[in-house]
Amino acid sequence: MVRLIAFLVGLGFVVVAGWSLGNGVVAYATQPQEESVEHRFHLSPKHVDFSFNGPFGKYDRQQLQRGFQVFKEVCASCHSLSLVAFRNLEEIGYNEAEVKAISNQWQIEVPSVDPKTGEASTRKGTPADHFPSPYLNEVAARAANNNALPPDLSLITKARHDGPAYVYSLLTGYRNPPADLPADSRPGEGLHYNPYFANLNIAMPPPLTGDGQVTYADGTKPTQDQVAKDISAFLAWTAEPRLENRHRAGLAVVLFLLFATVLSYLAYQNVWHTAKRKVRHTGPLDPENMAKRDAANREAGVNL
């Protein structure tokens, strides 16, 4: 009975799903699928070698500091970095005094309350503060940017597939739209063509304008390519500040587990094979026979 019902129910599902399939096949055969413009022109992120890639990867402190400089001088005028505090900069090699100076001299002040009047006001940043947002709120941000909202950058490399490479590709990917780009996909007013961006046209104007846009203190040549790499590395750090702890702890844990697993395998084999050995030892090697033999020997006064 159950099998009969099952059979009928199964037949029902198969017929309905088959009906959907039939319709789908007919539609697929009669209306040739048009490749979407995004599909045709969108590019996957370029391949970039970062020092933090791979299981033993570490951040390059010098690069992170250069990236921070790029953020400060280029990105910070529009983008917030709300999850990172000034004090976190100590992790990329700035000392306490430097961090204090950076927070104190930051171009945007921290929202606060006037201690005398109680009115909304601003004050200088401290190492404990998070990076203040360049805009008062989302409305202000949109008003200043042609109705586009510059996203917070704290997590941007984890919020995009293949994040650091994506940021690098996006920053270096601006170009003139190709000639065969359909008219309705061409960048409109205030938009810029960038094949690495999901829908090809991005509101952010090209932020990197050419070589020498920043001047690095460590003597690294500030080519556009280098600057894009440095800011991408810095944003990888802001998104995943505990990456080095993770890689270090991972190595220790994996080594320990390898050792423990080999031990547990040997223990497993030992437990099972002792049992097997015991079975094979019949005749003279059987423990009971050996005990009998020993007893007989003792009785006969044989000294072993």
Place this chain on the structure above:
Amino acid sequence: MSFPWAEPYQPKNGLTRWFDERLPLPRLVYGAIGGGYPVPRNLNYFWNFGVLAGLALTVQIVTGIILAMHYVPYGDAAFLSVERIMRDVPQGWLLRYAHANGASFFFMVTYIHIFRGLYYGSYKAPRELVWMLGLVILLLMMATAFMGYVLPWGQMSFWGAKVITGLFGAIPFVGEPVQQWLLGGFAPDQPTLNRFFSLHYLLPFVIAGVIVLHIWALHIPGSSNPTGVEVKSAQDTIPFHPFYTAKDGFGVGVFMLLFALLTFYAPNYLGHADNYIPANPLSTPAHIVPEWYFWPFYAILRAFTVDFILPAKLWGVIAMFAAILLLFFLPWIDRSPVRSGNYRPRFRQFFWILILDLLVLGYVGGQPAEEPFVMISQLATIYYFAHFLIILPILSAVERTLPLPNSISESVLHGEDKEAAPADLSGLRPAAAE
């Protein structure tokens, strides 16, 4: 209950005797997972996965309880509190990554555990209740995982909650009120977050309770085994401890190694980048996809695209739930007296087609709903239902099975199972020194 030759519990010292006389907990443990539980001697590595699933649940509960100490189920603060755990809580990144990937591992080992049961016919009499309780655990796991994924309140959390609760909206007449009742409003919002957090904390303990029933029911007939032939004599069994505790120890090591590799070196590999964007009700992600362990069911849900008496969406919802619920009837759908797929050559072929089918369903479930993925998902959905509801009932009536061994120990003697302990192992005692 156990076999008559099960080793009775004997307290090793005064303290355990004192304790056992007042509360026979040591006796219970000894009989459940100690030397007092006789287990078929021929279990292969696939029998490790029950223990591994229990371990995965433990990892989830331990990491989850600590995460809950730092998590705040309040609107935007939820997302920020998770980032605070990642940045400022000591080893918080490890807790969160272990918890997120632990869920994936929990499903991975549970699915393998279920496939083991499907192949070796573990669902058949007298273990129907073991099987059904296991399915209850699976359903609870799915609910728990879904609600847990909503808690970080990222884009995928929000839109996943919206899509999944929206499924209930497809039910005629009561759908919309049910959906609003589940969400506590018209869309996922503060009430949703609060109740999901509460339930996400509760359900793992319900799972633990059902696991107790699952193991209890298992101990009545005892574990099944790769031959599917029931235990007949003491020759067929060895004590759970030390034999299977030792084997499980090795299994746990391998499991932890793979788990550590993923957690430490690719912690976001199985996740979705969009969930690092705070929830935004005004911006819909390009592709809303659940976590990988829901992909096969998501594919079935989306396979129904044409109204056929009922609306297509309702068909999808019915089919998705039916895909799991039909498994409750499996013991009565498959009436073949032979349990193990090892002795059912025809069944074995269909079993591997089913595994392939599920992998295909999983793959297309993670893809956007466009051709050719929709057509593939429809084909795979047809096979899924045909396998359980059409092929199995017919197959189990007509197939010719291979001759079964007379007993487990006979099959071991003939060397059919290389992993098994040797057959002649009666009266096991501590190994003699050599």
